[in-house]
Amino acid sequence: MSGNLDVLQMKEEDVLKFLAAGTHLGGTNMDFQMEHYIYKRKSVYIINLRKTWEKLLLAARAIVAIENPADVCVISSRNTGQRAVLKFASATGATTFHGRFTPGTFTNQIQAAFREPRLLIVTDPRADHQPLTEASYVNIPTIALCNTDSPLRYVDIAIPCNNKGHHSVGLMWWMLSREVLRMRGTISREHPWEVMPDLYFYRDPEEIEKEEQAAAEKAVGKEEFQGEWTAPAAEFTQPEVADWSEGVAVPSVPIQQFSAAAASAKPSAAAVEGLTEDWSAQPATEDWSAAPTAQASEWGGETAAWS
Structure with missing residues (x-):
């Protein structure tokens, strides 16, 4: 389909992308209708990338021929292939069915999802x-990405490629999107497309979670390392101690004035006794071993006669 035009020929960078993604690697089995797409066999069947490119251009021409892009269903x-299908629909304006296909979508006019x-x-x-x-x-009419063992029944345009690997599937949808936009005139062939093929690749949610967790741990470790070794030491300055007495209002206490007569008066004996009492002196201890003094009994005179 390139018609020997240089502008439609496969470039070297395209071949390198195909080889890096493993698009040329088929399966261990081969369908008889896919035989003319195979270059040779080397433990697995090797797909001819030139025929892959020709069928890719044919599929892009068939897509561009549809006036309304929404009438193209992927x-x-x-x-x-679900992420690649969504990206293709976003780039070209096609209608997508990712996930489980509801039977009767194209034949049952009663159901709400009829298309x-x-x-x-x-x-x-x-x-x-x-x-x-x-x-x-x-x-x-139908277009399909076909591996070496894929059945071609009901397929009108078969694009031979590796439809098992997520890199190969994402790259094929990226190539198809780029060719459609180029044929529509949306992007130029002289400049590379700014959208990277990585955006069309499928990513396992568990793998994404592991990468995010590893990135978070790496960031935490880097912060700790910088804080322990490479962070500049903070300059310590002695805080200035403020004088608490400054700015505090001290109430004025009136001074009591005594007359000369009161100052020369002699204090009383009770006051002198109270002032001269030494509280630190030990009190006089009583002798508890001494016999108590005999007290006169009030019952029967001085001595009580019991006999």
């Missing part, structure tokens, strides 16, 4: 067999 029931697309694109013909079968009932 489907991926597998997790590895009549003009073009159908699926990620895996084996996993997305239900929408392919319904598309054949209502004469919808």
Whole structure:
């Protein structure tokens, strides 16, 4: 489909992207209808990337031929292609069905999710067999990313590639999005597309959580290390102690004035006794061992006669 035009030829950076993502690596089995897309076999079947590029251009031309971009329906029931499908729909304006496909979407007019697309694109013909079968009932042309062992029944345009790896699937949807935008004239072929293929790759939620946890631990460790070794020592300055007596209002106490007669008066004996009493002196101890003095009995005279 390139028509020997230099502008449509596959560039070296595109080939390097295909090889890095493993797009050329097929499966261990081969469908007889996929035989002419295979270059050779080396433990697994190797896909001819030139034919992959030609079919990619053909699929992009079929998508551009649809006047309303919303009439193009893209489907991926597998997790590895759901993010890529959403990104493709966001870039080109297509309608997406990610996750489980509801049977009867193309044939049952009663249900609320009924759609009549003009073009159908699926990620895996084996996993997305239900929408392919319904598309054949209502004469919808179909495009599919096909591996070496994928069945080509009800598939009109097969793009040979590795549809098992999440890197390969994301790269193929990125390539298809870029070619559609180039053929529409949205982006130029002279400048690289600013959107990176990494945005189309599937990421495992557990892997994302582990990366975030590792990044948080690394940040905490870096802060502790900087605080212990590389942080400059804080300069210690002696705080200035304020004088508490300053600014405190001291009430004035009136001084009592005594007359000369009162000052020369002699104090009384009781006052002198109270003033001269030494409180620190030990009190006189009583001798408890001494015999008590005999007291006269009041009952019977001086001595009591019991006999």
